[in-house]
Amino acid sequence: MxxxxxxxxxxxxxxxxxxxxxxxxxxxxxxxxxxxxxxxxxxxxxxxxxxxxxxxxxxxxxxxxxxxxxxxxxxxxxxxxxxxxxxxxxxxxDGLLTGRENLILMADLHRLGKTGGRRAADVLLERFDLVEAANKTAATxxxxxxxxxxxxxxxxxxxxxxxxxxxxxxxxxxxxxxxxxxxxxxxxxxxxxxxxxxxxxxxxxxxxxxxxxxxxxxxxxxxxxxxxRLVPGGHVRLRFADLAALDVAARTLGVVTRDDEALALQVPSDGGVRSLRALLGRLEDASIEVDEFSVHTPDLDDVFLALTGQSKAPAGQTKTLTGHTENEKVTSR
CATH class of the missing domain: 3.40.50.300 (P-loop containing nucleotide triphosphate hydrolases)
Incomplete structure (x- = not known):
């Protein structure tokens, strides 16, 4: 093999x-x-x-x-x-058998022998926290x-x-x-x-x-x-110490959603390591200090609905994900 x-x-x-x-x-x-x-x-x-x-x-x-x-x-x-x-x-x-009897029945089907089967049953009853209920019928x-x-x-x-x-x-x-x-x-x-x-x-x-x-x-x-990361809507939220830093960051980054009250910017992103590094690098090059940032990505509910409810892959193709973390991570096969 x-x-x-x-x-x-x-x-x-x-x-x-x-x-x-x-x-x-x-x-x-x-x-x-x-x-x-x-x-x-x-x-x-x-x-x-x-x-x-x-x-x-x-x-x-x-x-x-x-x-x-x-x-x-x-x-x-x-x-x-x-x-x-x-x-x-x-x-x-089997609801008519006890927990131990159910396990012993399976042990017999696997031909573990009387002693080996009962030993295996006791070990599993302990492992799955069923010792107290071992002699009660499974229906209960x-x-x-x-x-x-x-x-x-x-x-x-x-x-x-x-x-x-x-x-x-x-x-x-x-x-x-x-x-x-x-x-x-x-x-x-x-x-x-x-x-x-x-x-x-x-x-x-x-x-x-x-x-x-x-x-x-x-x-x-x-x-x-x-x-x-297959589903659009991911973004990075950046928060700054003051309005001046917010203004400079907004001009530097370009396409952002701005929240002056929270001193925050929302920047579209796939949340990948490479894109985050690039984003923070642009801020560092412009000498802009970021108080905090957080990454927001769609959840599996969004993925499920998008992949099974709207778009369909062409016959014979699958959206396959590589180890990359930027846009090129999706390749067809």
Whole structure:
């Protein structure tokens, strides 16, 4: 196995799926590094769950080359299954069994043996703060507890990759934050997380890389900060000590929005390091002192609406973000 393959958890090229005349995935490419959180965003019906179902061997793709945990999805689906865990939109917990019994059932399915299975169950009950509820039926659990148990059951097989399909849907804010901490701990331990979510804040907080799916095609991908720079409206706010400095800065910078009462200027900017350096360099060259500055960029809500509600990438193209931080960061492929 090549070094690149060892470093890649999921690699897909030209992934396609249609149900009858409806094309759900239209030739998407994915590359997910190991030990990271990758988030797939998109409106309802965009194809997120279909992508998860294909990558987790639940349904077959119509076309495309896919490797998951270094294994060919089409040729070695059993090998893929041994390397992954799946937590779907709806909990797979058996409400008639206790928390411990649910975990032991999963251990038996993985053939861990009586002693090994019970040991693994106890470790996971402790890890997910379910010891006190271990002998209560799962039907009595809160939504957050059921979700924690669901992920604990997924971990019984010690998966390298976990697919989390909208794992916090319906959870209260406290339970959602708890789930975020669990996900971060899993990634710290070397697990790769493939996350789909309707909560853009969730992707912003958790994902190392985000891809936006719309109409079966990837329309953008990059880090959360890179995606935010795709949408116009970013700016730098500069505040000065007095009106004289404000006047000189306004003349020096040209296109600005001025607020005399606050002694502040609003300068259009993508928020990138290079553009910030250039802006501050112009002020320094003019010997203009800035009391404070702050960078404002659109949030993921703005990105989501812009990419899935208005503009469409031409067929076969994706807005791909490079490591640059200025306007040239967007290239077509």
């Amino acid at each position: 090549s070094t690149e393959a060892r470093q890649t958890a999921i690699h897909a090229t030209g992934l396609r799926k249609a149900f009858g005349d409806k094309v759900v995935l239209d030739g998407i490419d994915l590359d997910v590094p190991r030990g990271t959180t990758f988030s797939l965003l998109g409106p309802n019906g965009a194809g997120k769950t279909t992508a998860v179902r294909i990558l987790s061997t639940l349904i077959r793709a119509d076309a495309g080359d896919v490797r998951v945990a270094g294994r060919d999805l089409a040729k070695d689906p059993d090998g893929v299954r041994r390397a992954i865990g799946v937590t779907g939109q709806y909990s797979a917990v 659990y809160s939504g957050g507890m059921r979700r924690r148990l669901d992920i604990a059951m997924t971990l019984i097989g010690d998966p390298q990759i976990i697919f989390l399909d909208e794992p916090t849907t319906g959870l209260d804010p406290r339970s959602r934050r708890t789930m975020w901490e669990i996900i971060r701990e899993l990634v710290k331990g070397g697990v790769t997380i493939f996350l789909t979510t309707q909560y853009l804040e969730e992707a912003d907080h958790l994902a190392d890389k985000i891809a936006v799916l719309d109409g079966g095609r990837l329309v953008a991908e990059g880090t959360a900060d890179e995606l935010k």
